[in-house]
Every structure is written in C-alpha cells, then in structure tokens.
Amino acid sequence: MTGEAAERILMLRYYRDDEKSFDELCRRVAGAIADSPEEEAEYFDMMNTLRFLPNSPTLMNAGTDMNQLAACFTLYVGDSITEIFDAMKWGAMIHKSGGGTGYNFSNIRPEGAFVESSEGVASGPVSFMKAFDAVTGVIRQGGRRRGANMGILNVDHPDILKFINSKTREGDIANFNISVMVTDRFMGLVEAGRFDRVWITREETAEEITVGDIWNGITEGIWRNGEPGLLFYDEINRKNMTPALGNINATNPCGEQPLLPFESCVLGSINLSKFIDEKGETDLASLEKTIRTAVKFLDRIIDKNRYPIPEIEEATKRTRKVGLGLMGVHDALIMRRIPYDSPEGRKYCGSIMQFVAETAVSESGRLAEEKGPFPAWKGSVWEKNGKMVRNAALTTIAPTGSISIIAECSSGIEPVFSYSYTRMNTAGESFRMVHPLFKKELETVAGKLFPNPEERERRVGEVLSHVHETGTVQDIGWLPDSFTKIFTTALDIRWRDHILMQAAFQEHVHASISKTINMPGTSTKNEISEALLFAWRCRLKGITIYRTSSRKDAVLCLGKFG
Ligand code: UDP
Known part of the structure; x- marks a missing residue:
C-alpha cells in the first residue's frame, strides 16, 4: 500500500528491529498511545489508511524505550556560561531523541562586552551558536534523524549584523536555520523608508547601526542563499493565548510552532487529498471524524510522552499545546480542479482550515469536560473568551518533509515542486518521482x-x-x-500568491506555518524587500523566502541538478 520511496524511507529510518511492514509500525504506535481497544483501532485505521500521520518522532519512538514523541522544542538560553552550556546539553538530549530545537540567543551579551568574572571580553551570541552547531553535528551521527535547530536573534541586539551574516558561506552553521525576530516598530520604519535612522548604537565602540544596514543585510542574505528568515514578534504575541506565562520569543526549527521556553509540541497532519472523492467533493463528515480522533491522539501523547528533562515536561503539561495540520493540500486542489494561485483556491483552503480549527477546538472542549482544561487555562485568552479547552493551541502547518513521502502526497500546504523530479533522502539516495x-x-x-x-x-x-x-x-x-492552470508548481506561482495562500491558512492556525515563498532566480533585492513587507502586512507570523538556484544543496532538485 505504501509506494517504493515510502517503503525505502520506512525501512531506513522508521521500522524497529522486529518490524517489516507499515501495518506493524501502525500497530505499535496505536498500541502505545491508545487508552482502550476501541481507541487503538481508530488510531491504527487513520494512520494505516494514510489519512493522518503524527510527526516522525512518534512514528519512530512510540512504544520503544526512548518513547520521545515530539518534534518541536524551544529552550531558554541565559547569559552565563552555565546557562549557555546547560542549553547545549539539553539540546543534545533533544536531538538524540529525534526532536528539533529553537533558541533565542538575544540574552547573550554582545561581542566585546565586559565579562566581570574573568575581566575579559564576551565572545557574543554568534560564536556560541557555532558551538551549538558543532554539538549538533556530533549527535546527528548517532540518530535516525538529523537534529535541526533554529537560531533567533532580536532585531535590536547589537550583534545583529554579525548574526545576519553568519551563514554567508554555504555550509557554515549548517545545522541551524536562522531568523531575525523583528518588531512592528522596526518594520514600520522600513515601510516608511527611514533607512538612515540609527537603530542601535554599540556601547563599547559607539558604532551606529541604521535601519538600512539591517534591512540591507537581511535582503542581501535572502538573495544570496535564503537566510535569514523573519519572525514577526508582535503578531506572534498578539496571538499568544497564554500571555500571563510570558511573551513568546522563539520557535522550533522550521518556524511552525512558536513556543514558550521549555515547551515542546507534538505535530500531526491530516492528508486532505484522502477526503476528496472522484467528483471532487470534500467528505466533511469523514474529515470531522479524523480531526476529532487526531486531537484525542495528540492530547493522549502529552501524557504518554517521555520528556528529555523535567523542565520540558512541566512547561509542556502546563499548556498542553498540540499541532494538528494538513498535508496533501495541493493534491486536494488538483483533485477539485481549482488553481492553487487563485481566489477560489484560497477561499477553499481558508474554509477547510477553519473547519479543522473549529472542530479541533470543539474536540478539545470535549476533552476538557472529561479531564479538565489545560492547567494554565485560568488567565489565558481562552478563559477570557469563555471557552474551556484542554489545549492552549491546536492547529499548526508543519513542513511534513518525511511524513508526506510516507503518505505520498504534496507536503504541508506547499504547491507541488515539480510533477517529475529527483528527490534525495537523508541517506543520500535519489528517487525519480512522477x-x-x-x-x-x-x-x-x-x-x-x-x-x-x-x-x-x-x-x-x-x-x-x-x-x-x-x-x-x-x-x-x-x-x-x-x-x-491546475498543474502549476512552486516555481510557477508568483511570490504574492504564495504569501496570500500562507495568509489564508494563518487566519485559522493557532500556531504558525512552515512554508517557503519561492522567487525566481532573477528576483532582485528590492523584490525580496517588497515580499517581506507584504508578508508583514498580511499578518503572517514568519516568512522564509528561497530564490531559485541560490543554494547548491537544495533537497529537491530538478532533473538537471539531480
Ligand atoms: N525536525 C527535526 N529534524 C529534521 C526534520 C524535522 O528536528 O530532520 C523537526 C523540526 O522541529 C521541524 C519538525 O520536526 O519543524 C517538523 O518537521 P517535518 O514536518 O518535516 O517532520 P516529519 O514529521 O515529516 O518528519
């Protein structure tokens, strides 16, 4: 039932020693998460029919000694050596278990600042990020999955230019995605063209950094090789459902999950293409059933999960965030014969995502009646809105990089990259996919x-x-x-339509969205600047842009590169 590429990846990375088939894998996972035989049958069925798959760590680790089931983590990084190296150690433990970690390094004092205890000077966040990167490189050799990281620096940190330029050479800090956390105030100055405005004055050297210096660095970096991404701090925090627990300043590696320090999150994605019949109709009754079962499944995981450290267990159980999303979205649009880059396409996607979010909230409400709301519910926005739920956030759009190969559908909400291409898996093998x-x-x-x-x-x-x-x-x-019109690809679709699709989903997504905004190889820095501003105005929580052919190591290659 699973295809050749899927079987290969399952065999290489997912099956346990005694497993030989996807059936057996589904049985192990369902058995490890279910509280009753009825539940087990439901979970088995939704995975085995490829209507829903949880994130890779659940597929790999459920029911094993490891039993670490979450893909997404963020950690707190303080400004002392002890705090920095604690975070490094915890990060290594997370990677060993198949999770990815996000860090905001802005607490670390800038390069050249005074260090009282040693009477020396500080080496700054970027040099520590390199150390985190090296540690990830070592750990990855042991596991089934590459440990991914997100490194974040706030736009007002004095080392921001160094951070933006830290990945100028392809291959540097390769185990990190980097993102600048920008504020509305900063974006407002960019929008108003106030590029000469001094934004930061470095204390030790009195060096002045202008809005234009930073914006140029960002657009230049994206033009060169797709980094840094941007995260929109104010929008993320306007939608933070638990402001009493503090502001959110970090996300997991691919950006879809803004989290408080030490929180983790399990993701799961519904394959929308499985709910479209031959006539192109969406089977909402069956979709609703799967959404409800998936929410229950993800919520159960929070209690069954083995957490890498007690701080993570505590933070995760306080808010009980889960990340239910969709994959196979472009396939579903094709089956309905609706162009991805059309108002009709966005309307359909928005309405489906709204249905997913509302049904998920309703199911979470049912679970709350049974077991109580999430412990930090009092003082949360949910309480203010008079809505009792078991999970502080329910919806997310994950990249589904591996699970969409297993399910053989288009990944996340991305348009199909090409209708025929060579895909390289993490073992370095390539497959021609039509x-x-x-x-x-x-x-x-x-x-x-x-x-x-x-x-x-x-x-x-x-x-x-x-x-x-x-x-x-x-x-x-x-x-x-x-x-x-129907068979457009990621590279055919204009950047504005990519962003509008992300915005159509974001309206109904509690967390955030992993999506690449593709731009043609001929795009200029000015167009990149325009796209970033448009994304901010569309109230996205973050944006990743990739200019065609700007990196040699892209995972998806057209024939001539593959
Ligand atoms: N992730 C990771 N290493 C990887 C791929 C993913 O740590 O090699 C984490 C990361 O936090 C990412 C999340 O898993 O944001 C979800 O990624 P994806 O949906 O591609 O994972 P899948 O479940 O398909 O393997």
Whole structure:
C-alpha cells in the first residue's frame, strides 16, 4: 500500500528491529498511545489508511524505550556560561531523541562586552551558536534523524549584523536555520523608508547601526542563499493565548510552532487529498471524524510522552499545546480542479482550515469536560473568551518533509515542486518521482488530442522529460489552459500568491506555518524587500523566502541538478 520511496524511507529510518511492514509500525504506535481497544483501532485505521500521520518522532519512538514523541522544542538560553552550556546539553538530549530545537540567543551579551568574572571580553551570541552547531553535528551521527535547530536573534541586539551574516558561506552553521525576530516598530520604519535612522548604537565602540544596514543585510542574505528568515514578534504575541506565562520569543526549527521556553509540541497532519472523492467533493463528515480522533491522539501523547528533562515536561503539561495540520493540500486542489494561485483556491483552503480549527477546538472542549482544561487555562485568552479547552493551541502547518513521502502526497500546504523530479533522502539516495495525478490527467488530455497511439505516447514522453528538466509545463503550447492552470508548481506561482495562500491558512492556525515563498532566480533585492513587507502586512507570523538556484544543496532538485 505504501509506494517504493515510502517503503525505502520506512525501512531506513522508521521500522524497529522486529518490524517489516507499515501495518506493524501502525500497530505499535496505536498500541502505545491508545487508552482502550476501541481507541487503538481508530488510531491504527487513520494512520494505516494514510489519512493522518503524527510527526516522525512518534512514528519512530512510540512504544520503544526512548518513547520521545515530539518534534518541536524551544529552550531558554541565559547569559552565563552555565546557562549557555546547560542549553547545549539539553539540546543534545533533544536531538538524540529525534526532536528539533529553537533558541533565542538575544540574552547573550554582545561581542566585546565586559565579562566581570574573568575581566575579559564576551565572545557574543554568534560564536556560541557555532558551538551549538558543532554539538549538533556530533549527535546527528548517532540518530535516525538529523537534529535541526533554529537560531533567533532580536532585531535590536547589537550583534545583529554579525548574526545576519553568519551563514554567508554555504555550509557554515549548517545545522541551524536562522531568523531575525523583528518588531512592528522596526518594520514600520522600513515601510516608511527611514533607512538612515540609527537603530542601535554599540556601547563599547559607539558604532551606529541604521535601519538600512539591517534591512540591507537581511535582503542581501535572502538573495544570496535564503537566510535569514523573519519572525514577526508582535503578531506572534498578539496571538499568544497564554500571555500571563510570558511573551513568546522563539520557535522550533522550521518556524511552525512558536513556543514558550521549555515547551515542546507534538505535530500531526491530516492528508486532505484522502477526503476528496472522484467528483471532487470534500467528505466533511469523514474529515470531522479524523480531526476529532487526531486531537484525542495528540492530547493522549502529552501524557504518554517521555520528556528529555523535567523542565520540558512541566512547561509542556502546563499548556498542553498540540499541532494538528494538513498535508496533501495541493493534491486536494488538483483533485477539485481549482488553481492553487487563485481566489477560489484560497477561499477553499481558508474554509477547510477553519473547519479543522473549529472542530479541533470543539474536540478539545470535549476533552476538557472529561479531564479538565489545560492547567494554565485560568488567565489565558481562552478563559477570557469563555471557552474551556484542554489545549492552549491546536492547529499548526508543519513542513511534513518525511511524513508526506510516507503518505505520498504534496507536503504541508506547499504547491507541488515539480510533477517529475529527483528527490534525495537523508541517506543520500535519489528517487525519480512522477506525480500520479499529473500523469493520469496528461494521458487523458493527450488521448483526446492525439488519436494516434504512437504520437500520443511520444507527446506524453516529451512532456514528462520537459517537466523533469525544467520543472514547468506552462510553456507547452498544445496543453490546454484548463490543464496548465491546475498543474502549476512552486516555481510557477508568483511570490504574492504564495504569501496570500500562507495568509489564508494563518487566519485559522493557532500556531504558525512552515512554508517557503519561492522567487525566481532573477528576483532582485528590492523584490525580496517588497515580499517581506507584504508578508508583514498580511499578518503572517514568519516568512522564509528561497530564490531559485541560490543554494547548491537544495533537497529537491530538478532533473538537471539531480
Ligand atoms: N525536525 C527535526 N529534524 C529534521 C526534520 C524535522 O528536528 O530532520 C523537526 C523540526 O522541529 C521541524 C519538525 O520536526 O519543524 C517538523 O518537521 P517535518 O514536518 O518535516 O517532520 P516529519 O514529521 O515529516 O518528519
């Protein structure tokens, strides 16, 4: 039932010693999480039919001695050597267990600042980030999954330029994604074109850093190789449901989960394409059932999980955040014959995500009646709104990098990258993937246009090679508009439409969204600047931009690079 690429990845990284099939894996996971035989059957069924999959650590570790089931963590980093190295040690423990960690390094004093105890000078957050990176590199050799990190620095930290430039050379600090935490005040100055305005004055040297210095560094870095990302502090905190516990200043590695220090979160994604019938209708009754079962499943995990350290257990159980999201979204749009980059596409996606969020909140309310609301509910925004829930946040959009391969669907809410491409897995093996819906529809269209079987076959073959080489079918003259409009790719879609789709989802997502905003290789720094400002105005919580071909090590490659 699972395809070749899926089987390979399952065998390499997911099956335990005694397992040989996906059935057995699903049985182990369902058995480890369920409280009753009925629940076990429900959990088994939703995973085995590929309608829902939890994040990789759950698939890998549930029911084993490790039993660490969460993908997302953030840790507190203080300004003392003890605090910094504590965070490093905890990070290593998280990575060993298959999780990814986010750190905001802004508490660390800037490079060159005085250190009282040694009467020396401080080395600054970036040098410590390199040490964290090295530790991750060592740990990753042991595990089944690469330990990923997010390094964050606030836009008003004196070392911000050094941070922005820390990954200028490809391969530097490779185990980190980096993001600048920007504020509305800073973005307002950029929007108003106040680039000469002094933003930071460095204490030791009196060096002045302007808004323009920082903005140029950001856009230049993104143009060069896609980093740093931006995180929008004020929007993240406007939507923080537990402000009494403090402000949020960090996310997990791919940015979809803003978390308080020491919180962790288990993610799970529903494969939307499984709920679309042949007529293109969405089976809402069945979707509702899966959402409810998935929320129960994710909530159970919080109690069954083995946490790396007690602080994480305590922080996680205080808010009981879970991250339910969608994958296979572009596939679902294709099945409904709605273009991804259209108002209709965004409307459909917004309404489905609203349905997911409302149903998840309703199920969390049911769980709260049974077991009580999350412990920090009093004083939370949920309480203020008169809504009792068991989980402070319920919805997220994860990248689903691995689980979408297992489920054989388009990843997260991303548009299909190419309908034929070479994918490299973490073991360095490459697979040629041809999108099944694309191939089927292509054959149908060619069948109507070319009655001669030889010509039909030749035309289909030509399109498949063309799309494998170039990633697009938009320039093939004989394909009808009705086909090319539906089979757009991440690179065909304009950045504005990427951002609008992210915004359509964000409105109904409690946490955040992992998404890449693709821009053509010819894009300028000015266009990148425009896209960042547009994302901020659309009230996204964060943004990642990737300019085509700006990195050599991209995971997804078109034919000519793969
Ligand atoms: N993650 C990680 N290492 C990886 C991939 C992912 O630590 O190699 C973490 C990271 O926090 C990321 C989250 O898992 O944001 C979810 O990633 P994804 O949805 O791609 O994971 P999957 O469950 O598909 O493996």
